Amino acid sequence: MKIVIINYGAGNIQSIKFAIQRLGFEAQLSDSVEEIQQADKIIFPGVGEASSAMQKLKVTGLDQLIPQLKQPVLGICLGMQLMCQHSEEGNTKGLGIFDVEVKRFSNQVKVPQIGWNQISNLKSDLFRGIKENEFMYLVHSFYAEKCSEMIAETSYDTYYASALQKDNFYGVQFHPEKSSDAGEKILENFLKS
């Protein structure tokens, strides 16, 4: 199986690569359209600011490629947010895969949210073997609103979508590569899906 982690200079890619290694797979990092097209599984990571990350995708033409992919794609953190319609962060137009808005947490809570929070209302094969209210590690200031493509929700400031799925596209706001054994199980589910 060929696993590619999209490498566009946004975030902690090494940790995802190592987590995949711990599961007994090998992943390669790439920003080449050709390599990504040939992959069986694609991971779309991201940490940082939305508009500059989107800009980087445009430079390599990945903004055009990603929405057209037919193989399973997993967006993580900012990767997931960029797969949405629009983000309030830098007033950024997203890839439009998920039909949902990304908003900023209000100042009623500490921003960013940093730490372990629960995922519930789990609705996808991605969560096979994962119990309701399992803890995941999250670091973010912006969130996807609840919507019909939501497959997990989390409460911070408000209830929001901490995972999304549409056809072959999956997105998780939490970091499965940093969420202990349960997080690795979710990654494994994706790789074996």
Add this chain to the structure above:
Amino acid sequence: MLTKRIIPCLDIKNGRTVKGVNFLDLRDAGDPVDLAQFYAENGADELVFLDISATEEKRKTLADLVLRIAEKVNIPFTVGGGISSVEDVDVLLQCGADKVSINSSAVKRPALINELSAKFGSQCVVVAIDARQIDNEWKVHLVGGKIPTKLNLFDWAKEVETRGAGEILFTSMNNDGTKSGFANEALAQLSEELNIPIIASGGAGNMQHFADTFKLGKADAALAASVFHFKEIAISNLKDFLNNKGILVRR
């Protein structure tokens, strides 16, 4: 709901843990990677590695160690100690660190905070502040609390937040090493005046101290070293204790 975090801190010198660590069941308690894995498996929410070595090769040794930790450990970790430039941080993040912690370098050149948060995002910038209360005023100290500055803790903390820090790690030099509890009054004031998470450090001696710093000190996370390293407190017991006190933790 977001849980309160428990964070063991490991001091590192030349790639090895330094504080005497009382773990007879570990293959090599001096190896930070073995110790980190032990903590990750036993319920730690995050880890902090503080490099106190002062050698020429320090940067390379630390980068190698971060790579080895990231390979094995499946919870987030922060690296600190002598980090003073965007390049330093770039290397450590690329090796797999989730966050970096800066301290004296931020006091000497506050713009470093802006540069790091602009380039890497505020989520990976932890600013550590060591402060001591003298005549009713909290003063920021440098070099592990040895050198006093003119900075007031709360003024500096607010500036740090404005410049883009994602978290503050506050160590009270009055409490550090005393095992008499955390500096909860100052912590609560920080939490009220700021809108970013605060990590409490310095003074952990028993499980009640952790409950107090979450409830009275309003801390988002609590960091400790010796109570964990010397097995005075097991993290799983601590989390049961906190849960029984109505404090939400990951178990």
